[in-house]
Amino acid sequence: MAKKDKPFRPKARRPRGFEDRPADILKAERDLVARAGEVYEAHGFMPLATGAFEYADALGKFLPDEERPNEGVFALQDDDEQWMALRYDMTAPLARYVAENFDGLAKPYRRWQAGSVWRNEKPGPGRFREFTQCDADSVGAPGPEADAEMVMLAAKVMEAAGLGEGDFVVRVNDRRLLDGVLDLAGVGDAAQKGRVLRSLDKLDKFGWDGVAQLLGGGRKDESGDFTEGAKLDDAQIEAVKRFTEASGAYESGAADPAGETIRALGAALDGSQQGEAGVAALGVINDILKGLDFGPAQFRIDTSVVRGLGYYTGTVFEAELLKTATYEDGKPIQFGSVGGGGRYDDLVSRFKGQPVPATGFSFGVSRFAAALRALESGEASKFDGPVVVLALEDGQAAEYFGMAAEIRQKLNVPAEVYVGSGRNFGKQLKYADKRGAPVAVIVGSEERENGQVTIKDLALGAKLSAEAETREEWLANEQQKTVPRGEMIETISRALSRMKDQ
Known part of the structure; x- marks a missing residue:
């Protein structure tokens, strides 16, 4: 047969950033979601499934990357020429669902959901364009009591996954504290505050020196790409640094580190209405969690936690794995944060034109399940x-x-x-x-x-x-x-x- 007459045979290849998950991985992820679902439903959260696509205008400013509002999602036009985008998280579809069914839902509306989400971003090691999230949210719950419940649920999900005391911690902060620090430091521009938040969210990745560059004039990475900074002066940067280190009572061996941290924050933020509100909320959360016998082994107040997404308005928290595994060469694997959440009081309000407070917790199923597999002995799953x-x-x-x-x-x-x-x-x-x-x-x-x-x-x-x-x-x-x-x-x-x- 002549070469030109050979039948076309496509090359078997995956699109970049999209992962094939075989049975062992899927079973581990399914088991993790089932355990989390049992925790949520035991506390009155009911399951919900929304469609993969949402109308792009419903996403508004709450796209993954505020600096690229028309990018970051996979979008296409419907036959009526309306733009639709694959959901990039579970929260935006929830906001649309609540707004669309507002009058018929009991408030607070408590739901949990697990499924794929998609990000149109550059893929890399451990960074995929499609991955699975599992969320629990309470919409219509205005007080810090609901935030305390979310922190408690985050800890219970960690325990349901098989983690014990010392294996994890939920780190808790309030975004209003940093707003108060910036107000007292004379930083009033909203765009500048947003850059500060995004800079601090990279503290684990870049360390303080890298974050200080982002808070100031800017930072150039190893490839030569330059990220513009928040343009704070030296005194303002120092004020932000002192704030991120305000939860040092946990390292000092204090008998009541949460209480001491709250008292120190109250003194530092005296005179800022936003800051004082954030301190009061942390006090309520601490009282509730202490009443449930949750102490430093389960949660800590940590002022370095800010969360990157722009829709958080109050309490924010991250669930971090402390337990480590090792690579084949004996070096430790540091897993870091596997989930997080917080209060977002403006998302549903965009649709309704009235205040609709909300709070929630989300974890990346694939990342969390992979960490759990790495922490296991390995041989137990060979004959499953x-x-x-x-x-x-x-x-x-x-x-x-x-x-x-x-x-x-x-x-x-x-x-x-x-x-x-x-x-x-x-x-x-x-x-x-x-x-x-x-x-x-x-x-x-x-x-x-x-x-x-x-x-x-x-x-x-x-x-x-x-x-x-x-x-x-x-x-x-x-x-x-x-x-x-x-x-x-x-x-x-x-x-x-x-x-x-x-």
């Missing part, structure tokens, strides 16, 4: 596939499928029959191994004629093959047993229990 019934004889399919159905029904575990081509024993066993099957069920002609089944414990076999020093020692174990057909379920159950105990 289904029990596999090998199909070694023609004409016995009904029996094989009946066995798999019995395993599912009586043991409540996944089970499947090998439905690939051929009856080769080695090929099917290799398939079971690749599927991560803990157990393989074998019924050949000899077992069938004798009314027996052979149960091969693949998890135990792998463990013993790594530990046994001689072939005789390996063969002497119980990794493969032939038992009467009526003992199949009991034998598989023992094998699965043994795997859990390892």
Whole structure:
């Protein structure tokens, strides 16, 4: 065949920034969302699903990047020439839903939602254009009591994910405190305040020296790109620095670090109406959380937390992982923040023209699940596939499928029959191994004629093959047993229990 007559074969490739997630990752993410959903629903939050697209004009100024209001989202025109954009978070669709159904909803309206969101941004390591978020929000709740509940829920989600005391902390601040500091320092321009907030949100990334450049004249990165600064003078920058360090009572070993921090902030912000309101809100939040026996091990007041999005108006917080894992070379993996939230009282008001206070918490499912996987031992998930019934004889399919159905029904575990081509024993066993099957069920002609089944414990076999020093020692174990057909379920159950105990 001439070269020009060859059929077109597209190259198999993923668009940049869009990730394929195999079964083990999806199962981990699904489990995390299920655990979070149980926490939310136990506290009266009901699930909601909104569409992937929202009209672009509904997003307004609340796009991901305020400095590029027409970028950052994937947009297209509908057949009526209205611009639609894939949702970039779960909060903007919630605001639209509440406004559209306002009169019929009980307020506060408490919902949780999980799903994909999309950002039209430059992809990079760990930065994707599509990822999964899980949110809980309370719309129509005006006081710091609702903010305290959100902080509490953030901590409970961390615990539901399997994290213990010392593994995480929820860091809490109030955006009005910084507004008060800037007012007292003579920074009154709203655009300038916005640059200060965005600069401080990069404190973990750049450190204080880098943030100080962004607060001043600007910062040039390693590539030569220049970011314009907030144009604060030296005295104003120093005032901001003192504010970010105001929660030092936690490092000093104080008996009541939250109380001392609140008292210090009250003295520093005396005379600022905004600042005093923020201090009062933190006092209420602290009293509620202390009453729930939440102390420094679960939450801390941290004035360096500002959150980057422009719609936050009061309390802000971040859930940070403190527990670390290690790379193969032994270096520690620092996970940092896996979620956050705060009060946003203006988002729904854009639609209604009346005050509609709201507060919420959101975490990145993929990032959080990946961190949890890295913190696990690793071997436990190797055999999390289904029990596999090998199909070694023609004409016995009904029996094989009946066995798999019995395993599912009586043991409540996944089970499947090998439905690939051929009856080769080695090929099917290799398939079971690749599927991560803990157990393989074998019924050949000899077992069938004798009314027996052979149960091969693949998890135990792998463990013993790594530990046994001689072939005789390996063969002497119980990794493969032939038992009467009526003992199949009991034998598989023992094998699965043994795997859990390892």
